[in-house]
Amino acid sequence: MxxxxxxxxxxxxxxxxxxxxQTVTTPEQLFTEFSRCDAHxxxxxxxxxxxxxxxxxxxxxxxxxxxxxxxxQEDGAYQHFETPLVVNGVRMxxxxxxxxxxxxxxxxxxxxxxxxxxxxxxxxxxxPLIVDNGRFVSQGQAITRAEIRRIGDPIGQWRTEGLTGPxxxxxxxxxxxxxxxxxxxxxxxxxxxxxxxxxxxxxxxxPLLQVYRPDLNxxxxx
Amino acid sequence: MNARWPxxxxxxxxxxxxxxxxNPQRANLAHCTxxxxxxxxxNYALALQEGDLCLQKNxxxxxxxxxxxxxxxxxxxNLKQFPEAVTAKEKSxxxxxKPDGRANLDLSAMxxxxxxxxxxxxxxxxxxxxxxxxxxxxxxFHMPTYYHxxxxxxxxxxxxxxxxxxxxxxERQPDYAWAFYARGVAYGHLGEKDDAKADxxxxxxxxxxxxxxxxxxxxxxxYGISIP
Numbered sequence: 001m002x003x004x005x006x007x008x009x010x011x012x013x014x015x016x017x018x019x020x021x022q023t024v025t026t027p028e029q030l031f032t033e034f035s036r037c038d039a040h041x042x043x044x045x046x047x048x049x050x051x052x053x054x055x056x057x058x059x060x061x062x063x064x065x066x067x068x069x070x071x072x073q074e075d076g077a078y079q080h081f082e083t084p085l086v087v088n089g090v091r092m093x094x095x096x097x098x099x100x101x102x103x104x105x106x107x108x109x110x111x112x113x114x115x116x117x118x119x120x121x122x123x124x125x126x127x128p129l130i131v132d133n134g135r136f137v138s139q140g141q142a143i144t145r146a147e148i149r150r151i152g153d154p155i156g157q158w159r160t161e162g163l164t165g166p167x168x169x170x171x172x173x174x175x176x177x178x179x180x181x182x183x184x185x186x187x188x189x190x191x192x193x194x195x196x197x198x199x200x201x202x203x204x205x206x207p208l209l210q211v212y213r214p215d216l217n218x219x220x221x222x
Numbered sequence: 223m224n225a226r227w228p229x230x231x232x233x234x235x236x237x238x239x240x241x242x243x244x245n246p247q248r249a250n251l252a253h254c255t256x257x258x259x260x261x262x263x264x265n266y267a268l269a270l271q272e273g274d275l276c277l278q279k280n281x282x283x284x285x286x287x288x289x290x291x292x293x294x295x296x297x298x299x300n301l302k303q304f305p306e307a308v309t310a311k312e313k314s315x316x317x318x319x320k321p322d323g324r325a326n327l328d329l330s331a332m333x334x335x336x337x338x339x340x341x342x343x344x345x346x347x348x349x350x351x352x353x354x355x356x357x358x359x360x361x362x363f364h365m366p367t368y369y370h371x372x373x374x375x376x377x378x379x380x381x382x383x384x385x386x387x388x389x390x391x392x393e394r395q396p397d398y399a400w401a402f403y404a405r406g407v408a409y410g411h412l413g414e415k416d417d418a419k420a421d422x423x424x425x426x427x428x429x430x431x432x433x434x435x436x437x438x439x440x441x442x443x444x445y446g447i448s449i450p
Contacts, residue, residue, distance in 0.1 A: 150350065151368065151371070151383075151386055151387055151390045152343075152346070152347065152350070152371045152375065152383060152386075152387055153383070154380070154383065155382045155383055155386070172362070172363070172390075172393075173350070173363055173368075173390060203390050203393065205385075205386050205389035205390060205393075206385075206389060206417070207382055207383075207385035207386040207389055207408075208386055210382075210414070211382065
């Protein structure tokens with residue numbers, strides 16, 4: 001009797017310790033989760049303990065995500081951090097979350113941070129934190145980790161061969177997923193800064209978004 | 223399947239138009255014509271019988287032989303003789319001697335009916351791997367490919383991937399009612415009840431009612447939906 005009670009208590013303690021170990025408590029841990037370019041980032045934000053005044057979070061379904069007005073509106077897809085989130089020495093000054101459909105090219109989703117510094121400096125500091133960073137390599141001006149899925153492949157399985165390459169449209173029936181560090185465009189708030197973002201592009205459907213972007217209404221691009 | 227009828231009619235003309243042939247030969251070829259007629263009349267048992275005689279008593283060119291086997295496969299399928307359907311369809315493809323994406327999709331469906339969804343999936347993947355679109359090599363992939371892909375994945379219990387395949391097909395052909403139905407089934411297995419209900423509702427609004435069977439109505443009824 002006592003043995004089974006003890007075993008039960010031990011299991012509960014072990015479970016609590018495991019949960020504790022999974023809680024994100026540093027910006028570096030959060031960035032590692034982000035670098036997976038999947039649901040882990042949003043799930044980890046549920047219980048994350050981050051420096052005050054940095055990322056403002058909202059509840060989206062069963063997860064949390066940095067608050068933005070709307071990923072579908074260009075002027076509503078950005079959050080500026082009152083206090084930069086410093087990740088391994090890189091100052092992240094904001095977060096953006098954009099989604100759009102381009103006729104004949106498919107759906108495009110971009111989410112990530114805006115950082116101070118050049119792409120090369122930022123990538124060098126962040127690389128040790130990036131999951132599967134052996135594939136995080138320079139490609140022109142940008143530093144990327146790219147992969148591709150064909151519709152019908154297991155939902156969590158990404159191919160690292162047969163990639164479409166930069167500047168090439170994702171073929172119908174495929175989804176490209178890219179983690180990228182690149183020069184921001186010419187407009188504020190990205191002008192003169194570096195973007196650190198994940199993207200899903202191509203035949204991005206609701207069943208895929210339900211898995212990879214639980215912070216979004218999966219049907220926002222239907 | 224309807225797209226095959228113009229080819230059948232042409233073949234029928236060819237087979238019946240051999241006026242210069244001797245009577246025994248004409249009689250033998252008549253079995254081929256009779257098979258096509260019986261199939262069109264949905265007399266599948268007669269179609270099989272005449273088809274067998276056609277193949278036994280004639281030396282047909284490969285394209286016609288392939289067609290006769292394809293009609294045999296269709297007849298077996300309609301009689302729910304699925305292993306025989308698979309055998310006849312494989313023979314049809316083999317005799318034709320050239321890759322045919324659409325024929326592979328038909329064979330995939332027959333393998334599903336025969337209880338072998340893994341082989342069904344392999345056939346669709348073969349098409350995808352080799353650029354074998356429904357209308358030929360390099361013609362791209364449309365609803366039929368993604369629909370059959372989704373059905374094979376559904377039978378394998380890979381419901382998320384199946385729903386994704388149906389969604390992809392619907393991007394090509396947004397008014398194909400049966401893809402909504404099939405995706406509704408996949409969503410149902412995933413516990414996404416709202417999405418399932420939305421798909422079944424859409425299906426009920428656009429489906430051609432003459433093809434709806436009791437089992438489909440029963441599924442819709444689970445979600446409080448009836449065919450208007």
